[in-house]
Structure formats: C-alpha cells, structure tokens
Amino acid sequence: MKKPAIIWLNVTIFAVTFLFAAIVVPYRAITHGFDITEITAAIVCFIYCGMSITAGYHRLWAHKAYQAHWSLRLIFALGGAFALQNSILHWSSDHRVHHKHVDNNDKDPYSAKRGFWFSHIGWMCRRYQEDRYSDYTNVRDLKKDGIVMWQHKYYVPLALLMNFGIPIAFGLWHGNMINSLLLLGVFRLVMNHHTTFFINSLAHIWGKQTYTDKNTARDNGFLALLTFGEGYHNYHHIFENDYRNGIRWWHFDPTKWLIKSCQWLGLTTKLRTVSEDKIEKSRLAMTLKQTKAKLITCPNAEQSIAYLQQEYDVLIKKLNAYYQVRKALIAAKREQVIADVEKSELMTQYQELKDRLIEQRKSWHLLTQKLA
Known part of the structure; x- marks a missing residue:
C-alpha cells in the first residue's frame, strides 16, 4: 500500500x-x-x-x-x-x-x-x-x-x-x-x-x-x-x-x-476518583491471572491453581464484606444516624472485618510470593 x-x-x-x-x-x-x-x-x-x-x-x-x-x-x-x-x-x-x-x-x-x-x-x-x-x-x-x-x-x-x-x-x-x-x-x-x-x-x-x-x-x-x-x-x-x-x-x-x-x-x-475496592479488585484479579500463568507448567499445577483460586475467592468475599460495612459506617457518620458511631455495633463489626481482611491479605501475599 x-x-x-x-x-x-x-x-x-x-x-x-x-x-x-x-x-x-x-x-x-x-x-x-x-x-x-x-x-x-x-x-x-x-x-x-x-x-x-x-x-x-x-x-x-x-x-x-x-x-x-x-x-x-x-x-x-x-x-x-x-x-x-x-x-x-x-x-x-x-x-x-x-x-x-x-x-x-x-x-x-x-x-x-x-x-x-x-x-x-x-x-x-x-x-x-x-x-x-x-x-x-x-x-x-x-x-x-x-x-x-x-x-x-x-x-x-x-x-x-x-x-x-x-x-x-x-x-x-x-x-x-x-x-x-x-x-x-x-x-x-x-x-x-x-x-x-x-x-x-x-x-x-x-x-x-x-x-x-x-x-x-x-x-x-x-x-x-x-x-x-x-x-x-x-x-x-x-x-x-x-x-x-x-x-x-x-x-x-x-x-x-x-x-x-x-x-x-x-x-x-469536582475531582473524580475511583473507589478503593474497585482498584484493589482489579489489582488482585491481575495478580491471580499472572500467578496462574506461572503455575501452568509447574508440577501439581491443577492442585496449586485450585488452591490459589480458593484463597482468592475468600479474599474477595472478605473484601466485599469489609467495604460494604465501611460504606455504611461512612454514611452513618455523614448523616449522624447513630449518636455515637465510634461505640456502635457497626463500628465493632467494621473493626472485626478489617482485622480479618488484613490477615487474609497477608496470607494471599505470602501465597502468591511462594507460588510465583
């Protein structure tokens, strides 16, 4: 041409x-x-x-x-x-x-x-x-x-x-x-x-x-x-x-x-930003995909990939639960629905979910580092 x-x-x-x-x-x-x-x-x-x-x-x-x-x-x-x-x-x-x-x-x-x-x-x-x-x-x-x-x-x-x-x-x-x-x-x-x-x-x-x-x-x-x-x-x-x-x-x-x-x-x-959970999910999905690609040629690949997927699903579940409660907490603070948010049941639930998510993130990081 x-x-x-x-x-x-x-x-x-x-x-x-x-x-x-x-x-x-x-x-x-x-x-x-x-x-x-x-x-x-x-x-x-x-x-x-x-x-x-x-x-x-x-x-x-x-x-x-x-x-x-x-x-x-x-x-x-x-x-x-x-x-x-x-x-x-x-x-x-x-x-x-x-x-x-x-x-x-x-x-x-x-x-x-x-x-x-x-x-x-x-x-x-x-x-x-x-x-x-x-x-x-x-x-x-x-x-x-x-x-x-x-x-x-x-x-x-x-x-x-x-x-x-x-x-x-x-x-x-x-x-x-x-x-x-x-x-x-x-x-x-x-x-x-x-x-x-x-x-x-x-x-x-x-x-x-x-x-x-x-x-x-x-x-x-x-x-x-x-x-x-x-x-x-x-x-x-x-x-x-x-x-x-x-x-x-x-x-x-x-x-x-x-x-x-x-x-x-x-x-x-009107500064526009993307929500933290959406960003983290995109990053985790890429980590999952890249780690799976590295495991394909390894011994016991199917078993390792299945375990990796299981841990990923658990992490996403905890991530969704955490951000759902976090959004509710922010809304409660903004609208003053709860008189004392810091001492509320919602705050206790939020802290528990946060601790679990932190542990799951650590576990996920160690797993992907080990498998990679």
Missing part, C-alpha cells in the same frame, strides 16, 4: 529542533556556557509546558477528571501553545480516540502495536487517518468551553507568540538572546516534546501491567519522573477519569498534587 503523504511542516520542526538541541546547545554550553538563571528559567518553562499538557490537555480536557476556574484554564491553554502540541480541541480528540480504540492499528492514532517509532513520533510525520483531522464530534463538550475554542482558533499565533515571545523577552531582560533562544526556546521544546511522546511509546512498552492486560499500557515509576506523574499508565488506561495517575502517597505524581493544591485555593472542583 502507498504510504500517506509526509507532513513536511512537522518533520521540519521535529528535525531542526532536535538537531539544534543535540548539537548546537551542547556546543554553546562548552564554548560560552549557560548561567544558573538561564538554566532555572528553562526548567521553569519546561515544567510549565509539561504540566499544562498533563493537568490541562490530558486530565482536565481530554478526560474531564475535574473542573477548573477560567483563570487556570487560560494558564493551561497558553502553556499548551508553548508546548507546541496542537490545540486543546485537536489533542483531546486524538486522545479520546486513542482510549476508545487503544492498540487497534487501524483506529488508534498512535497505536503502540505499530512499533516504538510510530507511537512516539512517526504518527505525526505522515497523514495517517487524514479523514479524521477535522472531525471533532467526540469533543462536543469542549466546544462549549470558550477558552478551548479561542485557543483553537488562534493556535498558530499563540504558539508563535509563546515560543518566540517568552525566550526573546527573557533574553532582553537577562542580556543574552542567543542563550535564551537556545535553552528556553529550542532545548526546552525538544524536552517537552519527547518526554510527552514517551507516554504514547515507552509507557506502552516498558513497565508492569498492574491492573489490566487488556491493552499495552504499563506502570513505570521512572517514566513518571520524566512526565509529571503520567508514567502510571496501566492504572490510567483502566481508570481514565481519575484525576490521579499515581494513587499511592509515594507515587511521584506532581500533576495530582497540583490539581489537589488548586482545590484548596478554590481553582479546581
């Missing part, structure tokens, strides 16, 4: 900026050097652009994981133009198609099953799925957002203004225009591009399938460091409307922290 036409503008931007970042910037660093103010400014711009994509384009607009004040939406819209990753409307449309048809080579815009190069950058270098480029029927909700439509209409001038205006303004203020254009302009842009692109490529290749194996998405803590928390991608693909990607306190997810911090300031509302 004839390959789609090359998008020469994209290819030129990617190639020229990468060559400058890989050759000219290091040469400039060796011959002239970059001072701490320039490096700090470049890092700040990198974070601003990256978080505009992760907190704005991705979790706010593409997945509606929370709602944001107009001022915060405007900041993200300008940061997205600075990141040079197309308009909010177009980016969100592509991303929703990706989630709906993940790994379908004919429908997923950046299917990982077409290889690293394609999912990382190749899908933007040719006119793949050109018939869909201006089809925004899957983002009708975003068309009601005035800031989204303003940014979409004026995306090109906004992108030029941000990508040239900020480095030039900083260069005039700091007194070194060349350093500013190279570091805040070119190098920062290339870093923003490729760290974001890693989510489409590496995050579907490298890491653990903690919650589901129905798609190629992986959880990878190292990628989370480069992508402001987006590296917990297996979780995201099964629970896409959760405003968090890293759900544990130790997970590096600054995007989650930003969204939550803005809630305290009144800038974000």
Whole structure:
C-alpha cells in the first residue's frame, strides 16, 4: 500500500529542533556556557509546558477528571501553545480516540502495536487517518468551553507568540538572546516534546501491567519522573477519569498534587476518583491471572491453581464484606444516624472485618510470593 503523504511542516520542526538541541546547545554550553538563571528559567518553562499538557490537555480536557476556574484554564491553554502540541480541541480528540480504540492499528492514532517509532513520533510525520483531522464530534463538550475554542482558533499565533515571545523577552531582560533562544526556546521544546511522546511509546512498552492486560499500557515509576506523574499508565488506561495517575502517597505524581493544591485555593472542583475496592479488585484479579500463568507448567499445577483460586475467592468475599460495612459506617457518620458511631455495633463489626481482611491479605501475599 502507498504510504500517506509526509507532513513536511512537522518533520521540519521535529528535525531542526532536535538537531539544534543535540548539537548546537551542547556546543554553546562548552564554548560560552549557560548561567544558573538561564538554566532555572528553562526548567521553569519546561515544567510549565509539561504540566499544562498533563493537568490541562490530558486530565482536565481530554478526560474531564475535574473542573477548573477560567483563570487556570487560560494558564493551561497558553502553556499548551508553548508546548507546541496542537490545540486543546485537536489533542483531546486524538486522545479520546486513542482510549476508545487503544492498540487497534487501524483506529488508534498512535497505536503502540505499530512499533516504538510510530507511537512516539512517526504518527505525526505522515497523514495517517487524514479523514479524521477535522472531525471533532467526540469533543462536543469542549466546544462549549470558550477558552478551548479561542485557543483553537488562534493556535498558530499563540504558539508563535509563546515560543518566540517568552525566550526573546527573557533574553532582553537577562542580556543574552542567543542563550535564551537556545535553552528556553529550542532545548526546552525538544524536552517537552519527547518526554510527552514517551507516554504514547515507552509507557506502552516498558513497565508492569498492574491492573489490566487488556491493552499495552504499563506502570513505570521512572517514566513518571520524566512526565509529571503520567508514567502510571496501566492504572490510567483502566481508570481514565481519575484525576490521579499515581494513587499511592509515594507515587511521584506532581500533576495530582497540583490539581489537589488548586482545590484548596478554590481553582479546581469536582475531582473524580475511583473507589478503593474497585482498584484493589482489579489489582488482585491481575495478580491471580499472572500467578496462574506461572503455575501452568509447574508440577501439581491443577492442585496449586485450585488452591490459589480458593484463597482468592475468600479474599474477595472478605473484601466485599469489609467495604460494604465501611460504606455504611461512612454514611452513618455523614448523616449522624447513630449518636455515637465510634461505640456502635457497626463500628465493632467494621473493626472485626478489617482485622480479618488484613490477615487474609497477608496470607494471599505470602501465597502468591511462594507460588510465583
């Protein structure tokens, strides 16, 4: 089959900026050097652009994981133009198609099953799925957002203004225009591009399938460091409307922290999360499936698998009982149905179920470790 036409503008931007970042910037660093103010400014711009994509384009607009004040939406819209990753409307449309048809080579815009190069950058270098480029029927909700439509209409001038205006303004203020254009302009842009692109490529290749194996998405803590928390991608693909990607306190997810911090300031509302029992059941189901797969070729496989399934069923039963009583307890506290909840029979039942669940979890963990 004839390959789609090359998008020469994209290819030129990617190639020229990468060559400058890989050759000219290091040469400039060796011959002239970059001072701490320039490096700090470049890092700040990198974070601003990256978080505009992760907190704005991705979790706010593409997945509606929370709602944001107009001022915060405007900041993200300008940061997205600075990141040079197309308009909010177009980016969100592509991303929703990706989630709906993940790994379908004919429908997923950046299917990982077409290889690293394609999912990382190749899908933007040719006119793949050109018939869909201006089809925004899957983002009708975003068309009601005035800031989204303003940014979409004026995306090109906004992108030029941000990508040239900020480095030039900083260069005039700091007194070194060349350093500013190279570091805040070119190098920062290339870093923003490729760290974001890693989510489409590496995050579907490298890491653990903690919650589901129905798609190629992986959880990878190292990628989370480069992508402001987006590296917990297996979780995201099964629970896409959760405003968090890293759900544990130790997970590096600054995007989650930003969204939550803005809630305290009144800038974000209606933060969506997935219930703990649903998350735990998905994780346990994957552990069961993966452990069974390892046992198939072992001696006495049928007996071991049967015992594993039995322990799993007991754990799920205790898990359901615990969360059912926990929900009742929370409701009682909220509605003040019981005068002294802490001393009630419901509280006693809750504590007993919690202790049993803890013991069963320990037993399950030891069993899966032993059988694996």
